[in-house]
Structures are given as structure tokens and as C-alpha cells.
Amino acid sequence: MNNILLSITVPCYNEEKNIAILVAELGLVLEEYDYEIILVNDGSTDQTQQVIEFLAIESDKVKFISLSRNFGHQKAIKAGIDHAKGDCIVTMDADLQHPPQTIPEMIALWELGNKVVTAVRSVQGQGSFFKKYTSKLFYLFLSKISNQDVVGNSSDFRLFDKKIVDILRKMPEQDLYIRGLVPWIGFKQTTIKFNEGRRVYGKTKYTLKKMLLLASNGITSSGIKPLRFALSAGILFAMLAFGYGIYAVIATFLGLTVSGWSSIIASIMFLSGIQLMVLGVMGEYLGKMYMANKQRPNYIVSNTNISKKIENDNQQERRAAMF
Ligand code: UDP
Ligand code: MG
Numbered sequence: 001m002n003n004i005l006l007s008i009t010v011p012c013y014n015e016e017k018n019i020a021i022l023v024a025e026l027g028l029v030l031e032e033y034d035y036e037i038i039l040v041n042d043g044s045t046d047q048t049q050q051v052i053e054f055l056a057i058e059s060d061k062v063k064f065i066s067l068s069r070n071f072g073h074q075k076a077i078k079a080g081i082d083h084a085k086g087d088c089i090v091t092m093d094a095d096l097q098h099p100p101q102t103i104p105e106m107i108a109l110w111e112l113g114n115k116v117v118t119a120v121r122s123v124q125g126q127g128s129f130f131k132k133y134t135s136k137l138f139y140l141f142l143s144k145i146s147n148q149d150v151v152g153n154s155s156d157f158r159l160f161d162k163k164i165v166d167i168l169r170k171m172p173e174q175d176l177y178i179r180g181l182v183p184w185i186g187f188k189q190t191t192i193k194f195n196e197g198r199r200v201y202g203k204t205k206y207t208l209k210k211m212l213l214l215a216s217n218g219i220t221s222s223g224i225k226p227l228r229f230a231l232s233a234g235i236l237f238a239m240l241a242f243g244y245g246i247y248a249v250i251a252t253f254l255g256l257t258v259s260g261w262s263s264i265i266a267s268i269m270f271l272s273g274i275q276l277m278v279l280g281v282m283g284e285y286l287g288k289m290y291m292a293n294k295q296r297p298n299y300i301v302s303n304t305n306i307s308k309k310i311e312n313d314n315q316q317e318r319r320a321a322m323f
Helices: 019-029 048-058 073-083 102-111 129-146 162-170 178-185 208-220 225-253 261-294 313-322
Strands: 005-012 034-041 062-067 088-091 116-121 154-161 189-194 301-304
Touching (some): 005 019, 005 073, 005 102, 019 034, 019 048, 019 102, 048 062, 073 088, 073 154, 073 162, 073 178, 088 102, 088 162, 102 116, 102 154, 102 189, 116 178, 154 162, 154 178, 162 178, 208 261, 225 261
Parallel strands (some): 005 034, 034 062, 116 189
Antiparallel strands (some): 062 301, 088 154
């Protein structure tokens, strides 16, 4: 048990008050393990940077990566994963909602041969009523649309085997949605329950806008099923419109055309609504292709005390081959 290296990576966005507590708690729980903690400062505007640098001076187990601006939760996790050297890597939030006590249980499951251990909230989390139910519905929808079992009720509290991490590193995806990506990878995976704590300090960083963005990313990064749906919806409504057109012609001949203002307005509104939706779905994919074409990195590191990022030779070779 003791000859493995464990990496804990924590995305931190304005978490100045939580980080020191988390690091102390991890220290207690992981005493018997060889571990490193990678704190990723995702462009915080508070004292997070000072706190993590201080913690890194205090303990050589604490590493930090500072991103050049706020890149978002998923990319901050990716930054941590890219720099982690462990045999297994745990990603968890900084706000103490993910209890460190669960980690040894996750490691035990990993030692049984599981390559991914996803921690699932045993009761619906501490979020608002609205968040709980919309999130439940969303995961159901996502599982259907991606043809994969996306674990509902999970956050990004997860243990990855090194092998999976190597695969994740090789993925040049721009619109990262780790929760959707993990079931796609396959291998032996399992889940474990945990009781979600309350965020100790600070507020949730997931505003409604960010949640919707993450949800839209989750859906469109899982495959092209929404495009097919757009096509089927388009065909269905085109057929209905055609049928209605025929009815309109016949009605004219039969002299049945009386006032029809409301039905015309209603059908125009409905059809243009559908059209706009379909265009929106297509635009979303087009935008993704555009962004993917640029091949921009997922994040930019401005400062770190980690000597060397684990380079991904394959990705570089592949990029080199493209030009
Ligand atoms: N986070 C981040 N970048 C962001 C937003 C959030 O690194 O742009 C981090 C945040 O510091 C926390 C984790 O992601 O460690 C989860 O965020 P939060 O607790 O706000 O989400 P919630 O638990 O409310 O879903
Ligand atoms: Mg939280």
C-alpha cells in the first residue's frame, strides 16, 4: 500500500479560506500514503495564490499550478491531471464538499482493479431544490443522448488510474466535459457513495449561466446525436407543414377559407421556433469545430512549482504530423 504515489488535484477559484483546511484534513487522512497535492489556481481574484504558495513552502507535498486567467472548473481539473505524477489520481473540489475520508475507500476499490472510481452523492447534495431536480433530469437526458451511462449525482470527485490519466492527457478536446468523457473511455469502473458536506466558506462558483454552459457542453461534446435529432425534428415538421399546405389549398377550392389569422400566426411561430432551435444546434457544433481547429491549449500556466509537466509525446507527434 505504501509504495504507491497518490496525487490529489484540486481546482481552486477564489477559495482562500478553504484550501488550508482541506490540505490539513488531507494530511490527516492520508498519513500512511505517499502523496502529492496539486492545487490549481484557476485565475482567482482573492488571496488564493498567496495561500497556496504559503502551503507549498510549508510542505513539499503541496504543489501548485497557477493559470493565467479563469479557464473554468473542467480545464483547471485537466491542468491538475496533466501535471500529476501519481499511480492514481484523485480530483476533488476545494470547498470541503468532497470529504477526504472517502479517499482511502476509493483507493481500496482501485486496488481491487477498478480503473475509475466515481464518488456519488448518497443523498442529493446541498444545492437548491432547483439545482437538484434539474441536475437529475439533465443526467438522464445526457445518458440517453450520449448512449452512455453518465453517472447521475456525481460531481468531479473521482479517482483515476494512471492508465486512464494517460488517455485523458492524449485527448485534445477543447470543450472538456470530464463527466461525459469518463464513461466513454471504458475499462473497469465503479462508484462509491459519499455524503456531501456543505461548502465551508465562500459561494458556489456555478451560477445559473455557468451551469447552463456546462450542460450545453455536456450535451454537444458527447457526440452528434443532437444534430440527428435536429434533422428528424426538421423532417417531421416539414412533413406536417407540407400536409397543412395541401389542406390549405383544398380548403381554398372548397371555399372554406374564412378568417385564419391565429392558425397562421401559431404555425409560423412554431415552425420558426423549431428552425431557430435547429440552427442553434448546428451553430453550436460549427462553433466547436471552429474552436477545435484553432488547436488552442486548454489552459495557460503562468506559474508553478512543478518542475516538469508530464509530456504527452503522442499528442506532439500527432500535431507535428498534421502540419
Ligand atoms: N472552480 C474552478 N473554476 C471555476 C469555477 C469553480 O476551479 O471557474 C472550482 C471551485 O474552486 C471548486 C470546484 O471548482 O473547487 C467546484 O466549484 P463549486 O464548489 O463552486 O461548484 P458546486 O459545488 O457549487 O457545484
Ligand atoms: Mg462546491
